[in-house]
Structure formats: structure tokens, C-alpha cells
Amino acid sequence: MERIPRRYRGIRDRRNPYEIFDEEEFKMRFRFSKATILWLHELIGHDLEPTTRRRKSISAINKILITMRYLATGSFQQLVGDTVAVHKSTVCVVTKSVIQKIAQLKPQFIKMPNREELHNVQLKFYRKRRMPRVIGAIDCSHIRIESPGGPNAEIFRNRKGFFSINVQAVCDADLQIRNIVARWPGSVHDSTIFNDSSLCAHLERGEYENGFLLGDSGYACRPFLLTPVLNPRTAAEEAYNLSHRTTRNAIERCFGVLKRRFPCLSLGLRTKMNTT
Template sequence: MPTEREYIGIANRFYSIAGFPRVVGAVDCTHIKINSPGGSNSELFRNRKGYFSLNVQVVCDSNLVIRNIIARWPGSVHDSTIFNDSPLCAQFERGDFGAMVLVGDSGYPCRPYLLTPLLNPRTHAEEAYNNAQIKTRNPIERLFGILKRRFPCLQVGMGLKLKNVPPVIVACAVLHNIALSQNDAVLEEDTDNITEESVDQPISIQSNQNFIVRTTLINTHFSF
């Protein structure tokens, strides 16, 4: 993840997308197809789409650089479970990233450090917030398309033993970052045939305390 010295630059680049402040990363999960691992736990790897997969959590910045990746959870596991169990969640809970926040889709719970869209916006300010939030988290969707275009094994699946799949996924992430550093980009239009579809239901059970930062942001920054 970014160092404290990098916060302002990253937040400014995210802000330039749609005026959403203090964002240090966009988070989402994507499914990587695998063969059935067999055994009594094999069905844990079958996702809601009906195929076997690993559910991989990724955080990227606005330049599509991968800042954090977790590639070990079965396809049936909910995105929010992966985040809640991650070291990244513990870091945000401790306040390691100060006032910086992540943006995610409605598959995640809204928290002071993880801002999600409103399911039923009712005011102009809420609609403005939702529009900005969706545009600001767009880099993670673009990243998944580019990553799977760059490394087709992430799109079509891997016939490797289960224990060998996570290292390959992480290696692809590292190579992607190296390619970006060398200006070896994949053209955006080449990713049009690769789409990301959420397989998780929206999170709706949340405490009022988790909404405070989002509500304050809506009332102060998007109310005009």
C-alpha cells in the first residue's frame, strides 16, 4: 500500500476523476477460474456463477497500479468476508492510513474507511455522491479487464494444482506493475470484451456509526 508520503499524490489523482476526496485506493474482488480441487471441500470453490474459482481481492490506485492483493479464498466466499479477514482491514481499523479511505461497491459494508454507494439515493447530494463514487472506483474495473487481457490464464482459467494457483496470480500482479513502470500498456479498447460481473449481494446490515463519515461527506462535499 502507499506510504504516507504518497497519500497526497494518490488522493489528488483520484480526486481529479470525479471530485471524490481522500481516496487512497479502490477495492474489489474478481474470480479466477480453476479446476475442481476435488475432496470433501471442493464445493467451497464453486461460486454463484456455478464454476470453480478463487475469489481474489485487489486494491489499485488511479493509475491501475496494484497496491494490495489477496489470492487464497474459495470462490463461494463473499467479498466482505475476504476484506474483514485481511491484514488491510486491520491496518485501517488501527488508523494506519490516517483519514484516507478506500472506495468499494455495495458488496462491501460501509465503514468510516471504506465508502460504498447508497442503494437508494433520495437527494441531489446523494445522487452526486453516488455518481462520483462510481466513477472514482472505476479504475479497479478497468484494471481487471487489462490484467486478464495481459495474462489470458486469469481470464480462461488455470489447470494447475490448487496450491500453485495463488503464486501464479500474485506473479501476474507483480509483472503487471513492472509492465506499467516500463510503459508497456494494454490498450483500453482491447479490454471491451472482458467484463466484470459482481456475484455478491449488497450488504445492508450495518451500524449507524459506519455511516457517519459517508453522511458527513455527502452533506459537506456533495451538497451544492
């Protein structure tokens, strides 16, 4: 009987990106500066340090870099693993753990303006096109995914014909995301997502004083959510639509910047639904 030679399993050298790349090359590959990665490491690094003392265990900073490389390229995990000298299964485990830790920071960074911030947010929107009392621009964007399979797969197929998660976001005039809902299948309408959100309930209770959101014609016009006039007939309605369109454009640019920085969101996610 022919003996099959035993496969040699060596440990690949892992290069230090901080040493081999200058600031511009580093940011091109990981979408963030070295200082920002170190700041993120200060926030979540203590939860990512390896529990083993093996010499080749992956440090917290390298776990963050592996994750950022995956998010910044939208590539297959095997290609990411080859780039940073780890196996694709390691990339899968690392990215999931790091992204979970980042997501846990959401309450700290993604939140609607409080009473102290409200006036400043409204003022910045007003300076764009003289639209008063705006506290945010709202819209949804489809994030492409692979078919999740199973009997409910078709609910993820959107009106454009591909599988997706329909993500709702609200941003301010600086394109900072203030609210996000990322759990609805692609077939669900934008207005349904908003009506079911906690943000809608807060607005109905008048928690943001006299402020309102700007949405497109996919939403119903309400006292706290203004939409365009569908068939403007007067100069005043034309002026309102122009002001509305150019002010609400912030959310369109916000989604564009987000998908440009993290191409995995535009190319599509190939992970399991829970990870997605």
C-alpha cells in the same frame, strides 16, 4: 517375441525469440517488451540459472520466456512446450519455479502508499470526479479453476456456478495494484475476505490517516470504506453515487487490463491448487 523398437529421444533446437521476432511480434507473444523481460531477468535470473553445464540446459532467460508464454496464452502446457521446443513436464516445472520467484517480489512492488505517497495518490483520485481522500479502490474478481476434487471441492464453487479463487485487490488511480489477497475459495463473500485481511486491520488502526477505500455495495459502509447509497433520494446523493462510481471504476479496469494481458486468468487455470 516381437521386439519393440526403441524410441529415439533427440534434443530439439530451441530458437532464440530475441533474434527471430521484432519488438511488436515479441510483445504480442510474451505480453512484455524485450527490455522488460531483460529487467525481470536482472531481478530473478540469478536464482533460475541451470545448475548443470549441459549444452542444452535451459537458461534463466528462456525459463522466463516459457513462463510468460504460458501466462500470455492460457493454453495447455503441451502446446506451450511445442512452441518453445520443450516437453510439457518441463513447462510445468519451469513455470512453477519462475512464478514463485516473481511472487517473492511482491513486498517490493505491491504495497499500500506510505506517508510520502499518500497525498499524491489522493490527488490523482480527486482529479477524476472530485472525490477527496481516496487511497484506493477495492473489489474482488473470480479466477476460474478446475475442480480441485476431494471433500472440500464445493467450497470453490462460486455463486455463478463455476469453480474459482476469489481474489481481492486494491488499486490506485493509475491502475497499479497496491494490495492483493489471492487465497480464498470462490464461495467466500467479498466482505469476509476484506474483514479477515491485514489491510482492514491497518485501516481500523488509522494507519492511513484520514484516507478511505471505495467499494461496491457488496461491502459494509465503514468510516474507512465508502459504498454507494442504495436508494438515492436527493440530488446530493445522486451526485455522490456518480462520483463514487466513476472513481471506483479504476479497480474494474484494473482487473480487465490484468486478465487481458494474462489470458490464463480469464480462460482458467488447469494447475494443481498449490501452483494456482
